[in-house]
Amino acid sequence: MSQPPLPALPVTFRPGRTRAVLLSVGTVMFAVITVVALMLERLGPGERASFVFTAAVLFGVLILLSRPKVVADEEGVTVVNITRTRRLAWAEILKVNLRPGDAWVFLDLSDGTSLPALGIQPGIAREAAIRDARALRALADSHGTGAEQV
Known part of the structure; x- marks a missing residue:
């Protein structure tokens, strides 16, 4: 693919x-x-x-x-969930996951934790969520260390 x-x-x-x-x-x-x-x-x-x-x-x-979103820019990603906002540098994101059955995307981080990113969720619009998750994964791979962590 x-x-x-x-x-x-x-x-x-x-x-x-x-x-x-x-x-x-x-x-x-x-x-x-x-x-x-x-x-x-x-x-x-x-x-x-x-x-x-x-x-x-x-x-x-x-x-x-209705607040959740994920904003990607040149420096990194801002994950806005229901009550919390977290800013990540591209190098902190090792992997972007949206597995079958997941309610939203999970970001595997360099500190060993996983961060839910509610801004990409397949609830009503599954195809759009898959497309967005792939785009975020491609951005993480090209800007951060994700491509090196295979």
């Missing part, structure tokens, strides 16, 4: 369809709960506020779930 062409840097990998679904559902959910809270005549101002607050918290959780 031929090596995929390297994407132009900087490049951002993110689960676009999953992100669109999460943000759309969050927006609709927030709007529906807010409208219901305002339409229920029996609710007092505090109860209405608690409905809207609960909807905002749920929407916030969906925003956090």
